[in-house]
Structure formats: C-alpha cells, structure tokens
Amino acid sequence: MTPHVTGATVKAADRAHVFHSWSAQALIDPLAVAGAEGSYFWDYDGNRFLDFSSQLVNTNIGHQHPKVVAAVQEQAARLCTLAPGFAVDVRSEAARLIAERTPGDLDKIFFTNGGAEAVENAVRMARLHTGRQKVLSTYRSYHGATAAAINLTGDPRRWPSDTASAGVVHFWGPFLYRSPFHAVTEAEECERALAHLADTLAFEGPQTVAAIILESVPGTAGIMTPPPGYLAGVRELCDRYGI
Template sequence: MTTPLTPQADTAPTAAAKDAVKAADRAHVFHSWSAQKLIDPLAVAGAEGSYFWDYDGNRYLDFSSQLVNTNIGHQHPKVVAAIQEQAAKLCTLAPGFAVDVRSEAARLIAERTPGDLDKIFFTNGGAEAVENAVRMARLHTGRQKVLSTYRSYHGATAAAINLTGDPRRWPSDTASAGVVHFWGPFLYRSPFHATTEAEECERALAHLADTIAFEGPQSIAAIVLETVPGTAGIMVPPAGYLAGVRELCDRYGIVFVLDEVMAGFGRTGKWFAAEHWDVTPDLLTFAKGVNSGYVPLGGVAISGAIAETFDTRPYPGGLTYSGHPLACAAAVATIGAMAEEGIVEHAAHLGENVIGPALAEIAERHPSVGEVRGLGAFWAVELVRDKETREPLVPYNAGGADNAPMAEFTAACKQAGLWPFVNMNRTHVVPACNITEAEAKEGLALLDEALTVADRHTTAGAA
C-alpha cells in the first residue's frame, strides 16, 4: 500500500482541491503521447526530495525522476531560492543581450563539457538542442544526411522525431528528412549475432562503416548518438565503440554529435557520460539535469571548429527564450549544489555500491528479469517471459491486452508507493542522483516485491 501522509493542517490537500484540479485538467489540458479520453492523470499536490504526493495523502518514491530530469530531486532549497532571487532582480531579457546569469551558466557548463566544447547555444529543451545541433552540422559541412540508431529517442520536433528510432517516430516520419538509421551495439539483443562485448563492438562498428560507405560519406553531415541511450533501454556502449565512431567521423569529415539530454549532468556518475570513455564529440546536446527541469532549459555545447564557422557568417537560428534568466539562474544554482554536495560522486557510489549490486541480486531471484544494466543512477531492468529465449515480457511496442503484464507490474509498483519509469518491456531505475542510500534501498525493496507480479507471466511462473 502507499505510504499515508501526515501534512500540516493548514496545507493539507482537500478533496475539493483535487476535484478542481482534475476537472480543469480534463477540460483544458491536452496531454502528450496520449489518447485524451483514455487517460486519468494523477493529481499531484506537492513534492520534496525524492518523493511526491497526491491529494488523497498517498506518497510516492519517485524512481522515475519525473522524465529522468529531476537529478537533484524536487524543490531543492538552493535552486528554489536562486529562482526567487533572480525573479526579483530580472525576470526576462531577450537573447541578444549579455546578461550576468546567462554568461555564468554558460561558463559553468563549458567548464564541465569535454574537450573544447566551450561555446554554449541555449534552447528551451532537449529536442530544440538536437534540432540546432543538426542545423549546425549541416551548415558546417554543407551536407544533408544525418545518421542515428534505431534504439534511440532524440525529441519530438521535426528533425528530432525523424532522428528518433523508437516507435514514437512512426506517425510523424516523413522518410524524407535526410535521416538514415542503423543498429547500435546491444549485446543482450545483438543484431550482429555477437557473443561477447568485444565482438559486439567490432561488428557494430563494421556495420556503421558499411552504412556510411553505402550512403556516401560525402553526403553525411552528422552521426547523432545518445552517449548512453535512455528511454530506448539504457544500453551502456561497449569499450571502444564511441572511440570507433569518433574515428569514422574524423576519417570522413562527419560531425559527431552526442546527445546527453538524459545521460548528462551526473546521471551516470560523471558530469557527462562521454567522460566514461574519454571521447569528445564536435557537438553535445543537453537539457533535463542541467537545472533539474525546474525551469525549461537545454542547449548545445559547440566545438571551436564549428563555432568558427559562424564567426563572420550569421547562424540562422534562435529562440525568444534562449538563455532565459530564470532558467539560467536555476542552472547556476543546480550546478553549484551538485558540486558543493558531491551529487555526481554520490550517483557513482549509488550505481557501484547500492543500485547495481541490489539489481544483480534481484535478477537472480526473479524469472522475469532477463538483464540489468546501467551506470550511476541510470539503470534498466529488462523483463522477459523466458530467461533462456529472452522473449520480452510484452511484444515490441505492445498496447492493449498485449501489454497487460507490464500494466499489472506498473500498477503493483504504484500501489506500493513506488513511481516507476516503464517503457515497453523494461522498468528503469532512475531516481534522483542525490537520493539517500536508505531511500534507494526502500525503492529497490518495493521493486523487488512488485516483480513477483511480472513473474506470474513467465514460463517459469506459468509452470
């Protein structure tokens, strides 16, 4: 059962307030990725740290970090105070002006990006960051094609949704946006019949090299990869893969773009996931964790060579709210809090000593768990019907009755007070990077219990 709240009397949520929020939502809010009449959004009354709660007094441990963006949890006091202070000083100013807080946010981000990614173009979120990275690559190279993997998500705007590999692309795929998809490495479901990480790396790079050759390297502007794919399954790339992609890009003059919208800002136990493999892209996109989503912000970190392209040539792109002062103030405070409180190091510790070992034990106990994988506070649990055959617990992109096993598992999590991040046949363990060890262990215990529901749908459970 969910954990009952004991709110203060003067702030206690009421049934009337819940009803008003729900009624207004149903009357006026159009929700993303949803059939509007088939959803019933939870009305949330408040949040703090690793928890949020509803108007009925039920508290949920947020193992989703919302959309894997509240990296420092909900309502961090230092960031809330910084937003309030900035609002009192200067709420907004057009992007063409030099503003202290915008400059400071850019400086702090550039300090942490790898290599010479020292110029920052601000956007309102991750999709716009990807859009502008692609535009920069095309203008810099004079080429049009862009390559990305099938198991990927890059955003829902025009170019970003075509770059995306997962099924959310299908309704909007024009098949004429200059995008070519290829298979990235994923040993557990290897498209290359590999049996080791080394084989998977070698064969994935050979496949990419062949794709480049047959598409015509002189026509390819960029290769766009999530450093560690997020929604598509948190597939940690094998050693040598990203370096191999870097070499292919250098060989053919292709711009290498790493999408760190989800993996960046501490999520993998490094400021940016690229640090794990000592690889520097030409462009790096970010959003989400840059300020924990407190005010919308994203951006592109730009190499010296690409920035130089626009020294005397105008860059044909911009946004009214690029580098919005409130968003930048939140970023400055978030980065400061992460550094002062050792949040990046804490995420690494959680992955190595708490989440990783616990998930390995969970995998041993449950016939529904085929594989666990991840880094830092960024993990996926692959759910299967059969460990030997690796048949997914539900079919690819399942809906309706076909998705019933995952729906039952998700409901069991929520009933226990755990809010999961679920996609297809996976649940992702992606709590705030500063979740305490006790809270992480609490969530893992709730996950362990909820997996007994998934177990019933396995070949072992049916036997």
C-alpha cells in the same frame, strides 16, 4: 472565493483543458500531484510516492532543493527575462561552468528550451557547416518530437510523423542483450556494431553525411549502455570522413 482544490478538481480541469504529449488523450488518467520534496511527491489524498524516475530523469538533485528554490526566487525578483541580444551575468556564468566541463575547445554554449530544440539546432549547424544533408541515428533512439528530431528518433513513435524526406538514415547501435549482430561478448558487439556503421557509411557515401547523432546511453527508448570502445570508434569514423 477560490474553490477548494482537491485531486478531483485538478484532474477535472486537466482532462478538460490539458493536452498531454505521447498519449491517447481519452485513455489517460494523470495523477494530480499536490507537492514534492527530496525523493518524494504526494497527491491530495495523503499518499506519498517515492519518485524512482526523478520525474522525467530531470530532477536528480531532488524535488524542491532549497538552494534551487532560493536561486529561482532571487533571480525572479531581480530580472525575469531578457531578449537574446543582451548579456546577463547568470547566463554568462552558467555558460562558463558548462564550458569548464565540455571537452577541448567546445567553449560556446547555445541555450535552448529543451532537448528537441537543441537537436534541431545541432543538426542545422552540422548541415550548414559541412554542406551535407544526411544525418545518421540509431534504431531504438529518441531525439525529441519536433520535425527533424522525430524523424531522427529510431523507435515506432516516429512512424506517424515520418516524412521520409528528412535526410535521416537509421542504423543499428550495439545492444548485447538482444544483439543485432549475433555477438556473445561486449568486444564482439563493439567490433560488429562499428563494422555495421562503417558499412552503412560506405554505402550511403560518407561525403554525403553531415552528422551522426547518438545518445551516449539511450534512455527513453531503453537503457542500452554501449560496450567499451564503441563511442570512441564512432568518433574515429566521424573524424575519418569529416562528419
């Protein structure tokens, strides 16, 4: 007979066998979630929670959206898995829909299992394509927890795993609220942050830099919306030096 599932049994099994990321394992107390729908999830004791963060900012369409659930069920019944060398209708269609929204001739989509793996592959591609090794990223950034991705990450979570040999150089991005550049307006912050990046490139040797990786709006290391013009300015610097 299946034992009666309660919040306590779920939590006990979790604490016995599940290793949680980014956590001192002995100090955490994960909430046992019994279900979710729309903007809410609930525990085993009848408490409902409004999910302001959409889990890890990844369920913006809402929990258990009926169309998503139906699509998952339908595909699971038809074809669960396929090796990378084959073509399959749903992957082709997903890629086509993404390509419709990506700019210019960025028309080829490489599917990965998550963010860190995407970053690892993007960095490898940039290095192979340019023949250069350095990658620049900002302090106060998060790029994932695998080898290159954690070295790119610009917050202290990097320190225990920083090999200091990953070819990563960090610089300051714009953040007017606590401006590293003593700026008081968005225009000043933009201009000074771009000048700082241009200086960093000049002294690192732009011909040694394969890529600059940026979150358009840093998310897990803070919510720091760049001033107008900053991203275009970074693009311009990259174009100037073949980065």
